[in-house]
Amino acid sequence: MEYFIGKSNKIKEIKDYAQKISNSPSPLLIYGETGTGKEVLVKYIHDIGNRRAKPLISQNCAAVPSNLLESILFGTVRGAFTEALDKKGIFEMANGGILYLDELNSMPIELQGKLLRVLEDGVVRRIGDLKEVKVDVRVIASTNVEPEICIEKGLLRRDLFYRLSVFYIQLPELKERKEDIIELCDYFINAFNRKFNKNILGISQEALEFFYNYDWPGNIRELRNVIEAIMNIKDEGFITPKDLPHYIKREHKGLEELVSEYEKRLIKEALALYNGNVSKAANFLKIPRQTLQYKIKKLGI
Ligand SMILES: Nc1ncnc2c1ncn2[C@@H]1O[C@H](COP(=O)(O)OP(=O)(O)OP(=O)(O)O)[C@@H](O)[C@H]1O
Ligand SMILES: [Mg+2]
Structure with missing residues (x-):
């Protein structure tokens, strides 16, 4: 079993x-950026649920061409189209269990309409078949773009969104829960040991401080990959800053530096004006002339 790690609020x-x-x-609808643990969460829910x-x-x-997706979901009967065989779809295969539809926003809009009907009626019909099969499947779907934005862009049907978001979970990015980094590191180090x-x-x-300062655009998957890469090379001892890739060690700016950069920009703009x-x-x-003169010198403008 894969664990769902984290103690942050x-x-x-x-x-x-x-x-x-x-x-x-x-x-259930889950929204989370890439690598935030959507699949891990789905497995967790499956593990603890009835x-x-x-x-x-x-x-x-x-991951599959859109015309294929329909037959994967609902199945086919022999002769429905050339090469079609009698084949169960994953709705039937998941009967009694959970079907996880990842990157739902990549599903063609017409197919989303068919999915909605299956959810409403609780029955599926294989492509080319006349008879309907009753299924008891819990559907969990996810998007890696905010659902509202998917709807606006025409990538997600609003009625399907309402149907799926009976329960809704937004997974935070790793940079919003940096307090979990230490536990995640221990977990991955143990796993790779x-x-x-x-x-x-x-x-x-010291290495941990660099991890805290870094933004982790690839979220937990990126953290896991960084540790995996280090542990391919290193055999023992503690992971220290010299083991870390350079892009993680980029100099981190403090408040003073950030403020003076901002000040410099505002002064340049005023002078240009x-x-x-x-x-x-x-x-x-709204400062005395002498003060501005002094700042121009000090900030090297
Ligand atoms: N809470 C967690 N505890 C332990 N490991 C995690 C956790 N979240 C993510 N991971 C690890 O990070 C990696 C990425 O997680 P997962 O595949 O669930 O992300 P995802 O949100 O489905 O990403 P994508 O949108 O790219 O499919 C996995 O290898 C998993 O081991
Ligand atoms: Mg995933």
Whole structure:
């Protein structure tokens, strides 16, 4: 079983909520950027819920050509089209369990209409078939773009969104819950110690500081990959700054530096506005002329 790691308030809230909804048959919509743990969350819900003895089937809606997706979902009967065979769709295969539709916003709009009907009626019909089969499937769907934006862009049907978001979870980005980094590091270090048969003891405080300063655009997957890369090379001891890739060690700017950069920009703009006339620029910035003169020198403008 894969663990759903995190002790931050945001993750605690999500775990509590997941617990509460784990036994419900109603749909769930998850929104989270890439690598934030959508699939991990779905597995967690399957593991703790009353459908755990039944299948969890995952389908990435962007991974297959759109005309194929329909037959994957609903199945086919022999002769429905050339080469069509009698074949169950994943709705039927997931019967009693959970069907996870990842990157729902990549599903063609017409197919979203058919999906909505299946959710409303609880029956599927294989392509080319006349008879309907009753299915009991809990659908969990996810998007890696905010659902409202998907709807605006015409990538997600609003009625389907309402149907699916009976329960809704937004997974935070890693940079919004940096307090979980240390636990995630320990978890991945343990996992790769076992997998690679290594003996890494942990991560040094200095290395951790770099992790805290970094933004993690690839979220938890990126953190995991960084640790995996390090542990391919390193055998023992603590992970220290010299083990980290350069892009993570980029100099981090403090408040003072950020403020003076901003100040410099505002002064340059004011000077440009008055063709370099210091008195007028000072007047505009509401500071004495001498103060501006001093700042121009100090900031090297
Ligand atoms: N809370 C977590 N605890 C432990 N590992 C996690 C957690 N969240 C994510 N991971 C790890 O990060 C990686 C990415 O997670 P996952 O595949 O669930 O992300 P995702 O949101 O589905 O990403 P994508 O949108 O790219 O499909 C996985 O390898 C998983 O091991
Ligand atoms: Mg995923």
